[in-house]
Amino acid sequence: MSGAAVRVEHLTKVYADGTVALRDLSFGVAPGEFLVIIGLSGSGKSTLMRCINRLIDPSGGKIYIDDIDITALDQEEMRKVRRRMGMIFQQFNLVKRTSVLTNVLAGRLGYLPPAWALLNYFPKDEVNRAMANLERVGIPLKARTRADQLSGGQQQRVGIARALMQEPSLILADEPVASLDPATSHSVLKYVEELNKKDGITVLCSLHFLSLARRYGTRILAVKAGEIIFDGLPADIDEERFKQIYGEEAVEVEIA
Amino acid sequence: MKEQALPAQRSSLPPLRAGFRSVRFLLLVLVLVAIYGYGWRVTKVDLPALTTGTKFVRPFVVDLARPDVLTRETKSQDVQIGISTNPAVPPEQIPLDPTGPQLRVSTTVAPVGSMLTVTGMGFRPETSGTLFWVNRIGNRQPVGSFQTDLQGAFVATVTVPEVFQGPDAGAQGAQQRLLVHASWPVGPLRFSPTMVLVAEKIVETVFLALMGTTMAVIVAVPLSFLGARNLMTRNPLGTTIYYLTRSYFNILRSIEPLILAIIFTVWVGLGPFAGVLALGLHSIAALGKLYSEQIESIDPGPIEAITATGAKPLQVVRYAVVPQIVPQFIAFTIYRWDVNVRLSTVIGFVGGGGIGFILQQYINLLQYRQAATAVWAIALVVGAMDYFSAVIRERAM
Numbered sequence: 330m331s332g333a334a335v336r337v338e339h340l341t342k343v344y345a346d347g348t349v350a351l352r353d354l355s356f357g358v359a360p361g362e363f364l365v366i367i368g369l370s371g372s373g374k375s376t377l378m379r380c381i382n383r384l385i386d387p388s389g390g391k392i393y394i395d396d397i398d399i400t401a402l403d404q405e406e407m408r409k410v411r412r413r414m415g416m417i418f419q420q421f422n423l424v425k426r427t428s429v430l431t432n433v434l435a436g437r438l439g440y441l442p443p444a445w446a447l448l449n450y451f452p453k454d455e456v457n458r459a460m461a462n463l464e465r466v467g468i469p470l471k472a473r474t475r476a477d478q479l480s481g482g483q484q485q486r487v488g489i490a491r492a493l494m495q496e497p498s499l500i501l502a503d504e505p506v507a508s509l510d511p512a513t514s515h516s517v518l519k520y521v522e523e524l525n526k527k528d529g530i531t532v533l534c535s536l537h538f539l540s541l542a543r544r545y546g547t548r549i550l551a552v553k554a555g556e557i558i559f560d561g562l563p564a565d566i567d568e569e570r571f572k573q574i575y576g577e578e579a580v581e582v583e584i585a
Numbered sequence: 586m587k588e589q590a591l592p593a594q595r596s597s598l599p600p601l602r603a604g605f606r607s608v609r610f611l612l613l614v615l616v617l618v619a620i621y622g623y624g625w626r627v628t629k630v631d632l633p634a635l636t637t638g639t640k641f642v643r644p645f646v647v648d649l650a651r652p653d654v655l656t657r658e659t660k661s662q663d664v665q666i667g668i669s670t671n672p673a674v675p676p677e678q679i680p681l682d683p684t685g686p687q688l689r690v691s692t693t694v695a696p697v698g699s700m701l702t703v704t705g706m707g708f709r710p711e712t713s714g715t716l717f718w719v720n721r722i723g724n725r726q727p728v729g730s731f732q733t734d735l736q737g738a739f740v741a742t743v744t745v746p747e748v749f750q751g752p753d754a755g756a757q758g759a760q761q762r763l764l765v766h767a768s769w770p771v772g773p774l775r776f777s778p779t780m781v782l783v784a785e786k787i788v789e790t791v792f793l794a795l796m797g798t799t800m801a802v803i804v805a806v807p808l809s810f811l812g813a814r815n816l817m818t819r820n821p822l823g824t825t826i827y828y829l830t831r832s833y834f835n836i837l838r839s840i841e842p843l844i845l846a847i848i849f850t851v852w853v854g855l856g857p858f859a860g861v862l863a864l865g866l867h868s869i870a871a872l873g874k875l876y877s878e879q880i881e882s883i884d885p886g887p888i889e890a891i892t893a894t895g896a897k898p899l900q901v902v903r904y905a906v907v908p909q910i911v912p913q914f915i916a917f918t919i920y921r922w923d924v925n926v927r928l929s930t931v932i933g934f935v936g937g938g939g940i941g942f943i944l945q946q947y948i949n950l951l952q953y954r955q956a957a958t959a960v961w962a963i964a965l966v967v968g969a970m971d972y973f974s975a976v977i978r979e980r981a982m
Contacts, residue, residue, distance in 0.1 A: 408896075437894075446899055446900045446904065447899075495895070
């Protein structure tokens, strides 16, 4: 597996109600980078993530994944590109009433004939792959458990295993630890970091805490009101930059 | 600041407000008195009827405690003797079977109100029986009871009752009979014919509800997707379909199944099929609304997540939508079946088949013991359905 290169050019998103979520955003991500996106709630982080896999269609601008302009793809072509883009969500977005194993297997659906879905059939090697991925995130014994019986941290690890089923070259993590406590946050982010370091998967991850961003990011992108206000190394964010990103009244909180 | 402003405002208002308040209160009381006074009149509230009517309802309540469930074959010995209530008319001579039980009376000419001693011999020992007075046209009236001793003999006294002497009254009307009827059960206990019929009809009722519910599910499941706001209101056509579906549900749901049953009995004739159609049509709307609301309340997160993996729409529905709605759909359906079993008893009253049909007949024929059997059967089955539907619903959730 190798990481994907992402290039965003003049990306704009205006919602139907007139809200401007993204204004003329341009940046590039090199293969194997761990890019952390920070910014206040409502600054446009989630919209940016969803534009990259086109869960939300951009209003203007272009997005290139490995030099393919995905904004020009039709639904079926886009679906094929999505197969290589794993996504991890703040609320985990697991199907609560189904087993952990089925949730993980669902990550592979893009590669399987849709008719199999009617019979709930997954071939043996896919089940083995799912078990291997569950082992990788440390919860192989939970395979038969209902997803809603798991703790938050475990659920997010199921989310990571689901993304891994896609054999992704890019992982979009939309505030993956915002619903977790500090200790669990680290354990989850370490798995993401491992995918980035070991497998070379490019990671785009939005985070709330600057301390976490500094700890895991190889590069930081700060977004405010739909515009990039900082793009650089974690070490370059000083007090002044911080106030610029989070506002004058903000105080940096250390997360253990 | 605010705390200071409030009391100031208050102090300027009290006199006017207090006066207005009491006037408003008085008006309210007057209006309420008028409303309930009128209600009392139009609904013809008649509290004394509750006491004067007890004698009418008592046989029904008493029979409720002794439903016609079990029965045994009986054998009996019947002996009759002619009695005349008019000394001018000779009593009827009824030949006795010399090998059977024998009967002797103190007199065969006994005016109304006089006492009569009856002696019996050769009856079955230790058997109870009833003495009936039989008039010219064969109407029986119980006038006493007896218990035979170890030798099969008994002595009983009877007061001659005043009876209807028949259409050909005259002198012949005085010729009446005393019937001695001893009976005893033989053979094992078995279900009475009433119980057998009730069981058959209660099964019919449960299946009537099942068929109606199934019919409703088949139509309501696809319709419910059209009536789900979150799926349909993405374009003007969808929005139109959404409102049409919802209006259809609301209109249909407001028509009582009883009224639908009357319409269908006219359409397809009396019987359970009319009941199935009535319950089915009503349940389409009831279930459709519940299903739609369930679809509207699903978490969009998993749909987003499965879509993001590159899954096709069918796969998204199967793995993100279906798991979120199936348990509730099952729970709603079982609940509806339970409701339909209850409704189908009422639907029988208007000819829609099921147990209600025979219950109404029993009540009209004043066969309260039989009616009691039906009432108990309904209570039992509805209670059981209620319990099991709760258990299954809990499992499904």
